[in-house]
Amino acid sequence: MSLEVRGLHAGYGRLAVLHGIDLSAGEGELVAVIGANGAGKTTLLRALSGLLPVTAGTVHLAGTDVTGYGPEKLARTGLAHVPENRLVFPSLSVADNLVLGGYTRRRGPASARAEARDRAMALFPRLEPRLEQAAGTLSGGEQQMLAIARGLMAQPRVLVLDEPSVGLAPRLVGEIFSALGQLRDDGLTLVVVEQNARAAFAVADRVSVMDRGRVVLEGDPAALSTDPRVSGGFLGGGFAADADADAAPAAEAPGGTPVVPRSGSGATRATERT
C-alpha cells in the first residue's frame, strides 16, 4: 500500500473531528473520499499532510510510519497536498510557483526536477504559455492546474487533493479529473476529497463515503453510485445537489478573475474547515 491510514483521530484543539478513519490507497490507485460539508474531509487531508496533529491512529506512507510528521518532512517523504482553494502564490510567476513546488527536492538531481516539470507541463499544456505570468492573474481553472502541477513538482508518491472541482465550470472539472486519471495511469497514488460526487465517481477506482468524522461506506464506484444511502443520505442531497452546482456559472470567466480568496495579513490565513 502506498498510503495506509488506520484508526486516525484528529481535530481542532478539544474539538474532535475524525473518529477512527481507515483508508488505504495502493500504487496507481485513485481513491475518492466524498461526503457532505462538515463530514471531516478537509480535516482528514490536513491530518494526513501534517497540518493538524494526529491524536490517535497511524499513517504509513510506502511502508514508512509517518504518523506525527510535520508538513515539511512529509513533503520530503513523498506526500504532496494540493490544498483547498488552490492557494497558489499570487505575486510569484507560474514558473516560480513550480520551482517552489519542488522546494524539498532543491538539493536533488536537476534532471529529476526537469523531468517533473516536463511531466507537469505535458499534463497541463495551458500553463506553458503563462509561465512568466503572475499566478494571481490566472483564471480559477488555471490556478487549480497550477496547484496540482506545483504538487507534482515535489515528485510525490502520493498526491492528495482537496476539492479540486470547487468553483469550476463542468468542462474544466472534466479536464482536471481526466488529468488525475492520467496521473493514476502513470502509477501515482491519488486521494481526492470531493463534494462533486459525480465527477469523483467517474474516475475513482474506489470510493470512501465519510459522514461526521467516520468512513460509513466503502467500495466500488459503480456499486456505490446506485446505493440509495449515497444519493439520498450521506451527501446531503447527493447527486441532485451536484447537478445544481454544475449548472451555476462558476468563477471561470475567460481571462477571469482569480477565485482564491485573500485575507489580511497576520499569522493565521489558513482556511479552517471541518
Added chain:
Amino acid sequence: MTDLLQLLFAGLSQGAVYALVAIGFVAIFTVSGVINLAQGEFAALAGLVAISAVGSGLPLLAAVVLAVVSVALVAVIMERLVIFPVKRMTTLVSLILTLGVSTGLKALMLLVYGPNAEGLTPLTPGGFSVAGVSIRYQELWILLIAGIVSLAVYWFYERTLAGKSLRACAEQPVAARLVGISLTKASLISFLIAGTVGAIAGVLASPIFFTSWESGLTLGLKGFVAATLGGLISVRGAVLGGLLLGVLETLTAGYISTGLRDAVAFLLLIIVLVARPAGIFGRSAEARV
C-alpha cells in the same frame, strides 16, 4: 537654486538611512505579520557598538563589521526568544512584545554606553563643494552603500530560491508549509535580514546624525513611516518611501522651520493611512515584497 540642491542632496542621504530601516520593517512584517518596534534600536545599537569598538582601538572597518554582525545576532536571538515561542502571533501581540524588546535594548544601551550622543568616525572624513552645494564624503558613502544593500535585498527576494520561499510564506503560509518551507526558519531569516540592514543604517548614519541610546526611537518611527508609505509589504516601496520622507523633511526644515522637521513624518503617515492605506507606491495588495 543652490539651496534647493543642497536640501535635496541632504534629504536623499537622510532618506537612504530611513530606507534601510524601512526595509527591515518590510522584511519581518511580510513573513510573519510582526511589526518590529525594536527596528530602530538595531540601528542605534550598531552605532554604539561601532563607536565603542573604535574607541577601544579597533580599526574602523573591523568595528563596523563587528557592529553589523553582533546586531544581526541580537535580532536572531530576539526572534528565538520573543517571537518564535508565541503560538498564535497577531500584529497587536507583536507590537507589545517588540515594544518590550525595544525598551529593554534602550535600557541596556543606556547602562553600557551611557547617556551621551556620539558620532562614529566617518569612513572618509571631510567633503567637497560642487556648484555651491557642499557634500560630505560620508553622505556619498551612505547613498552608495544604501543603494547597494537595497539592490541586494531586492535581488534576494526576486531572484533567489530562498528569497522566493520567504515571499511564498508571506503570501500563502499554509501552501508554503505544504511545499516544505519551514515558517519558523523563514521568520528567523527575516529577522536576520532586518537586523543586518538596520545595523548598516545605524553605522552609516552615526558619523552625521550621531548616536545615543535613544536615537533608535526617532529612526525607528521614521523607518516605519517610510515602510508604510510603501504599503509595508514592498522593498521597492520602502526605499522610495524612505527617500521621499528624507527629502520632504529637509525641505520643510530648510524652507519652513526646523522645528516642524519631525512633524512631517507623522503628518505624512496620517495622510497616507487615511487616503491610501496600501501605500502611495502600491502596486496591488497582492504583490508582496
